[in-house]
Amino acid sequence: MRNELLIDGEWRKPASPVRIPVISPSTDEVIGEAPDANADDVDAAVRAARRSFDEGVWRHLPMADRVDVLARAIDLIEPRLDEIGRLVTAEMGLPSTFAAMQIPGAIGVGRFFLDVARGSSLTELRTTMHGPAAVIKEPVGVVASIAPWNGPFNMAVSKLWPALVSGCSVVYKPAPETPLDGFFIAEALTEAGVPAGVFNYITGDRDAGRALVAHPGVDKVSFTGSTAAGRQIGRECGGSFKRLQLELGGKSAAIVLDDADLTTTMTGLATGSFFNTGQVCAAYSRVLVPGNRYDEVVGALVATAESFVVGDPFDPATTMGPLVSKRQQERVLGYIETGRAEGATVATGGGVPAGMDTGAYIQPTVFTGVENGMRIAQEEIFGPVASVIRYDTLDEAIAIANDSEYGLHGAVFTADPERAAHVARRVRTGTFSVNSFTYNTEAPFGGMKCSGVGRDTGPEAIDSYYELKAVNLTEETAPLFS
Template identity: 40%
Template sequence: MTTAYSFSSQLYIDGHRTDGDSEASLVVRNPATEELIAEVPQSSLTDVRRAVEAARRAFDEGPWPRLKPAERAAVLLRMAEEMERRLPDLVAVNIAEAGSVRPLAESLQTRVPVAHLRDMAERVMPAFAWERPMQPTVAPGIGISQGVLRREAFGVCALISAYNFPFFLSMMKVIPALAAGCTAVLKPAPATPLESLLIGDFADAAGLPPGVLNIVTGDIEAGRELTTHPMVDLVSFTGSDTVGRTVYAQAAASLKKVVLELGGKSASIVRADADLDGAVRSALAGITTHAGQGCSLLTRTLVHESVHDELVARLSKGLAAVRVGDPADPATTMGPLISEAQRDKVEKLIRVGEEEGARIVHGGKRPPGLDRGHFMEPTLFTGVDNGMTIARTEFFGPVGVVIPFATDEEAVLIANDSPYGLAGAVWSADTVAAHQIASRIRAGGVTINGGSAGVNPRAAFGGYKQSGLGREWGEFGLDEYLQTKTVSWAAR
């Protein structure tokens, strides 16, 4: 099919493009139109093993782990420059394969990960304590013990990404892995492989040594091969908590290090003195951003009972103004879900909510007139108890719930009464009270009155409880891909 952009549809193994050994292919379709975008090779297990072996050779024998951090940073900056040159392609592919509306495609999906890459090379790597001296210690009768603490690359990394933010999520793994001096095999989600396959072009343009970064496709079998392969030292996975537990179990047999960025059912606490305009905008974003396909989106709105009805009325009005449709149309403000299967899951959960007694005040069905594409109306439930399925299960779709509370104590209890702990928010004119509440929310990140602008690379991203293990972004992400070695000697 003819497109207005270019992309690479081959695997990337040991510095070369290849169709692989399998005759099977992955079909990539536009979720808004259901049209064919591309067919890419389906990696065989042989392809995956070749990629792991290439990464192992590149780590054990190649120059990458032994380069100075400044030398690796220079390569990463060249990658960033090539990404910036190819941003129009990245944006176009993202709109087509992931269904992002253009403002999202041009920001979080593409420009933000490039900014994170530059931040790693320009700020984090030069200032990072790659080696530091230990304080000399006197050992009576033996001498003076002294030495250094070294931070060294963990090894070969399996990086398994998700479909909702394909380039962003892949880069949040590739950036720290390469910065640390690791080598890697990246496997994007089968529904959205194109943006991740493009990273191979950027690696070539930057002069990344062969085998340092390899990109394969596939689903369950490919993932299992990566999580169990004896040559893999670390596994980083983004996806559902259900699959995350499987990844964790598979990696446990060989005691691989595991970093997991999983799901969420994040709560926004709106106190009686809150700026309702801001709180409503935040709640709208939690429901409609990328059609609700975001793990850290705020999908539980906990609102003080005195302003409950006003917030619901404003939020319903805001949802009515959302224009659902093809994200290629500039007038569209919310695009499709990724697949028919995902829409079916969302619809089933909506029916469960009705059966449990919750009330739909907006949406709840497929938009009229959109017969092609995986679209859903943005949906809002009230009359929700936190014990209901729809208050505890991640929809990964454009659905939000509103739950009233009477006291701050009750709000915190409701927010924490969840198997997840990825994100949270507090809205209040009393910033001292808001900070106290935020400190009690068991989540990896909490914003107050909307937080700071953008996705700050100086922040640490990750969750508590079943939202995952470890942290991503900046120096916190880099730390996950490093081992600590003690080198000591005695001075007599």
């Protein structure tokens, strides 16, 4: 475990002696520490990235060469996936059985991006009324990449591989709660041959993130996190016209239609509402149910919530680990109390499991009697809390789903394909699932409204790291761009 920062191809002692303790959310014990980079460290990292980009040591390489280097990095990481999975479980509480599937899945995402890059063309020659023109994709420049804590290793791969394969230089900062697993990626990229300055790894608290976003040497900010933080970043980037990619919060609605299969619906809600202890931006935190099936669906959802085994994330029997921190636990418990005060009813859960005062554990919770105007139905809780909302007509259900400042994800559960397509087209979200909770990394993922700007997955993720240059040509120069 390192107490250094990767800047300009070297592991450097940070300018600040301050360290960030990494606290296990399952035991409350300090399991490690990481440097708390200050403004001088951030400046050094951005200057290194700026120099590497301007000199073209990476962006001028053929695409095939960049792909080969990033493929070698994956090959170096792969033998250590079990070790990385254990570390992620210790850092943020993801049950080890899920980490054993999720962490290798991230490697598959990285390889997908490389396959897309191999088959891509960076120049398109067009015939226009003014003569031939070339449209060229060029890397956007220096990217400040800032990740959340709820899927640290996966998010690192999904942010870094598209940015790097496009030819950008990157300064990457993980969340202060989960800084340790990223060192594996930093070491692998360096050993694989990414040139000095092209990838820089800094750890730090929110002040480091603010300094990184504000740095004049940054061309684009890629941020995943809360909508409140996204608003601040948007204001900062707007002043200097930095390119911006934001994947923010959600308050996604799962619309259960009157013909929905109950087993299929509960399978989707078990994952959609409660996976990762509800710490998922795309979670189905609102469950919309028709009046004639309300009691049936509530009963099944309560049974689903009560079926989770809350406990030590390293125990193979555990299906729900702790929240990431005591602070997050306090936040979720506060929202549960708010829901009670607003008049909603806790059908199950609603507190800390008996005998689990150590750690940041919480019971999976289902609220009934929820009105869509309540805070628990409008604000992102980011915990295993599902609010069940009754509706009478399909138009009303769609209106309730759209009555949110967010627009990240959503779902419909129905046996009728035509009704499913109808709902999918009318709900205003960037992503939507039918009869499931699906995070499809081969399709674009992102949100509308206050859920963000841009898309983080699919081929579109790589495209987001390019600027388009139009070159108006003569007939004589056109063949040079074919």
